[in-house]
Amino acid sequence: MGRSPCCEKAGLKKGPWSPEEDEKLLEYIQQHGHGSWRALPSKAGLQRCGKSCRLRWKNYLRPDIKRGNFSIQEEQTIIQLHALLGNRWSTIAAHLPKRTDNEIKNYWNTHMKKRLSKMGIDPTTHKPQTHASGCVRPKDFANLCHMAQWETARLEAEARLVRESKLMSMSNPNYHLLNKATTAAAAPAPPPPPRRPPCLDILKVWASTNPGKDMSNAMPNYGILTYNGGLQLNFSDDNLVPIPTVGLFNENSSITNINRVEVSGPWTAGPSNHDDDDDEMTGIFDNSSSMEIHDDMQIMTNNPLDSTDNYYDDDDADADADDHDALWNVPSLMQGFSNRTF
DNA sequence: AACTATATCAACCGCATGCTA
DNA sequence: TTAGCATGCGGTTGATATAGT
Numbered sequence: 001m002g003r004s005p006c007c008e009k010a011g012l013k014k015g016p017w018s019p020e021e022d023e024k025l026l027e028y029i030q031q032h033g034h035g036s037w038r039a040l041p042s043k044a045g046l047q048r049c050g051k052s053c054r055l056r057w058k059n060y061l062r063p064d065i066k067r068g069n070f071s072i073q074e075e076q077t078i079i080q081l082h083a084l085l086g087n088r089w090s091t092i093a094a095h096l097p098k099r100t101d102n103e104i105k106n107y108w109n110t111h112m113k114k115r116l117s118k119m120g121i122d123p124t125t126h127k128p129q130t131h132a133s134g135c136v137r138p139k140d141f142a143n144l145c146h147m148a149q150w151e152t153a154r155l156e157a158e159a160r161l162v163r164e165s166k167l168m169s170m171s172n173p174n175y176h177l178l179n180k181a182t183t184a185a186a187a188p189a190p191p192p193p194p195r196r197p198p199c200l201d202i203l204k205v206w207a208s209t210n211p212g213k214d215m216s217n218a219m220p221n222y223g224i225l226t227y228n229g230g231l232q233l234n235f236s237d238d239n240l241v242p243i244p245t246v247g248l249f250n251e252n253s254s255i256t257n258i259n260r261v262e263v264s265g266p267w268t269a270g271p272s273n274h275d276d277d278d279d280e281m282t283g284i285f286d287n288s289s290s291m292e293i294h295d296d297m298q299i300m301t302n303n304p305l306d307s308t309d310n311y312y313d314d315d316d317a318d319a320d321a322d323d324h325d326a327l328w329n330v331p332s333l334m335q336g337f338s339n340r341t342f
Numbered sequence: 343a344a345c346t347a348t349a350t351c352a353a354c355c356g357c358a359t360g361c362t363a
Numbered sequence: 364t365t366a367g368c369a370t371g372c373g374g375t376t377g378a379t380a381t382a383g384t
Contacts, residue, residue: 014353014354015352015353015354015377015378016352016353016378016379017352017353036369037369037370038368038369038370050369050370051354051355051369051370052353052354054370054371055352055353055354056352056353058371059352059353060352060353087373087374088372088373089372089373090371090372090373101371101372101373102351102352102353102373103351103352105373105374106350106351106352107351109350109351109374110349110350110351111350
């Protein structure tokens, strides 16, 4: 493999960064901003190419980087966005504050891909691997493609906004200062944070086939939520989907689980029993079903805190339902979605 | 303890894209 | 319109850590 043009000059170091190099880079950017990456190494006294410096800064030294394990919310966001966008890591990263595209990509390749595979979900297509037919009805497929296109376009527009606002912020060298406290007095007021694009919350709606269960194991059947008077979740899965749990993240990113929403379209409710043939499954959505949450609708639900109660634990759904004493009013759930434009 | 296999993730590479003269 | 340059992106590599035998 040929060397990168930027490393063709003799004497340019490659490989892992030493603490001394990190310190030099950090100090330079703190004082001057990065400016031209190509010019930076010589100015900062580094024997590295600009590309390497940029990468080191972007993926490791930047002060606004969150490290460590990914939260359940982050994982779910990644799965949803990957289902919509594929391997567009930078776009996905734009929706995960403080995470880098490289980190997300690594996490996907090392953790999430395997986990999805283990669960029988193809990590590329996000569809069950074992399903025999794998066919989608043309009409539904067209609808889903259409929705996915819109959603993708919207996500990319949002990502662009985030990038642009970052760019504006970074044109001020003080943006990079690690210790904000020491510079707060001298630095001009930072530009206001970018207005959060409307309807981002919509993306955080997910559906799980494990109602009431620990959501860390809940692999969603990915739906695309659209606004059509009420909220409507259209499943993009060509397979039959068990009665879903709908989750709404509130402003604090906590999870609300709802079972039993109103369903239109082909729908069969019944005991959970199925053999290897998906056609025998009952209590299902199929991909031409839709689920609507109306302003005036009340939703019976499991107590979200009761993770032992599972609609599918036995075959007596009605008896199980009697155990549920929580009643959720949709308007309160809808609050987070009000005044949003689509 | 020594060796091997596997997992992890920082860093590299080549190509794509956007900008400017 | 085009060429050259800077930067960004996604795929891949390879060093290191950890687990298993």
